[in-house]
Amino acid sequence: MSDTILMTESVQVIHSDEFGKSDYIINLTLNYYQEAGQWIGFCEELGTSAFADDLEQTQAELREAVELQLNGVERITDVRDYLVDNEVVIQPVRLSRQAGFAIV
Numbered sequence: 212m213s214d215t216i217l218m219t220e221s222v223q224v225i226h227s228d229e230f231g232k233s234d235y236i237i238n239l240t241l242n243y244y245q246e247a248g249q250w251i252g253f254c255e256e257l258g259t260s261a262f263a264d265d266l267e268q269t270q271a272e273l274r275e276a277v278e279l280q281l282n283g284v285e286r287i288t289d290v291r292d293y294l295v296d297n298e299v300v301i302q303p304v305r306l307s308r309q310a311g312f313a314i315v
Contacts, residue, residue, distance in 0.1 A: 218243040236302045274314050281312040
């Protein structure tokens, strides 16, 4: 793996309960670098990764992978414990949205 991160972005991920009310936001760090002609992206806090031929596609793939990972964890266990174990800060919020996680 390359040690040279070419781009870093911070994203806010909002969680909504089954009633469509947003109950908390988490902040995640997404890093991107190039290796062997591919762009690779990874989430520092969750260890999620994705790759593609260009940066924009890698960003889209990584964002989707993060959402899938979080929604999958939520289906099988207490996602808040998972977030705490990964040292992700949970910030309470009250908004109306679709149930599940979404990167905003």
